[in-house]
Amino acid sequence: MKHYLWDTDLVAKYFGLRNGMLGEDYSTKLSAHLAHGCISPRRIYHEIRRYEQERTANKSTYWVVFELAWRDFFRFFTLKHGNRIFQAGGTVRAAGAWRRDADALRRWKEGRTGWPLVDANMRELASTGFMSNRGRQNVASILALDFGLDWRAGADHFESLLVDYDVSSNWGNWVAAAGLTGGRVNKFNVVKQGFDYDPDGEYVRTWIQELRNVEGSTALEPWVLSAAERRKLGTEDYPERLQAGRGGQAAARGRGAKRARGWG
Numbered sequence: 001m002k003h004y005l006w007d008t009d010l011v012a013k014y015f016g017l018r019n020g021m022l023g024e025d026y027s028t029k030l031s032a033h034l035a036h037g038c039i040s041p042r043r044i045y046h047e048i049r050r051y052e053q054e055r056t057a058n059k060s061t062y063w064v065v066f067e068l069a070w071r072d073f074f075r076f077f078t079l080k081h082g083n084r085i086f087q088a089g090g091t092v093r094a095a096g097a098w099r100r101d102a103d104a105l106r107r108w109k110e111g112r113t114g115w116p117l118v119d120a121n122m123r124e125l126a127s128t129g130f131m132s133n134r135g136r137q138n139v140a141s142i143l144a145l146d147f148g149l150d151w152r153a154g155a156d157h158f159e160s161l162l163v164d165y166d167v168s169s170n171w172g173n174w175v176a177a178a179g180l181t182g183g184r185v186n187k188f189n190v191v192k193q194g195f196d197y198d199p200d201g202e203y204v205r206t207w208i209q210e211l212r213n214v215e216g217s218t219a220l221e222p223w224v225l226s227a228a229e230r231r232k233l234g235t236e237d238y239p240e241r242l243q244a245g246r247g248g249q250a251a252a253r254g255r256g257a258k259r260a261r262g263w264g
């Protein structure tokens, strides 16, 4: 917290950086400390208030507190809904079967779906135990809403790897990502998200060795390369795209959930 607030003033830049995926500075990185009880949200809140009085108060300082409120929200959400946050139909008890496909699930876990933004994030998770919020939203969306796989397998995988694993934040965000809370459903276009948040393909190249020689945004859509270009750039080991499945969408539309284009 000393680093993020007082040494670097990054807290005053959070709003513009928060959708990043690469490096230390795009977000607070306080989640693991919170999850393990090393620091309390109240302590962070009061320190930000002090920072606002002594240095600056702006949209960014406001927004970090707003994110902490999401953490609180999922705690109350868990208190309210209990074990339903772990159930296939979510808190709305939606009917509809999720698809079971062991090979597709394995490819998602290993970061070999052929969708670069997703694969880069899954490889980062496997290597470090961390993934940005932008990444988490995208990998959860594709698993549940495009592949139609049981979202609980995704939540379980996150539970086994995240350094900041927290029951309410993980399962609450997952059940929401699967569209099973009655709120709007955020189905992300993972290619567009790549162009929006990794426009030069730098993040993707950092985590996907097979794409390291692919310049610029082409790394976000390697399928546009010809066979000869693939050979020349050494991308032949990168898999073809895993295609959408069926099943999950039906469940996700249960009980009047609305679909939206996504949180930015």
Ligand SMILES: Cc1cc2nc3c(=O)[nH]c(=O)nc-3n(C[C@H](O)[C@H](O)[C@H](O)COP(=O)(O)OP(=O)(O)OC[C@H]3O[C@@H](n4cnc5c(N)ncnc54)[C@H](O)[C@@H]3O)c2cc1C
Binding pocket: 018, 027, 028, 029, 030, 031, 032, 034, 035, 064, 067, 068, 069, 070, 071, 072, 074, 131, 132, 133, 134, 136, 137, 140, 158, 162, 164, 165, 166, 167, 169, 170, 171, 173, 174, 177
């Ligand atoms: C599918 C999915 C699973 C997730 N699982 C977890 C988890 O197990 N543990 C966890 O701490 N967070 C989880 N999150 C929320 C969020 O992605 C992380 O808290 C955040 O990326 C951690 O990085 P940071 O500390 O730099 O966050 P910052 O962006 O700096 O945010 C500051 C703090 O606000 C809280 N926060 C921010 N966004 C959320 C959110 N959407 N829900 C709840 N709290 C939030 C966290 O405590 C975070 O440390 C999950 C999100 C998704 C979409």
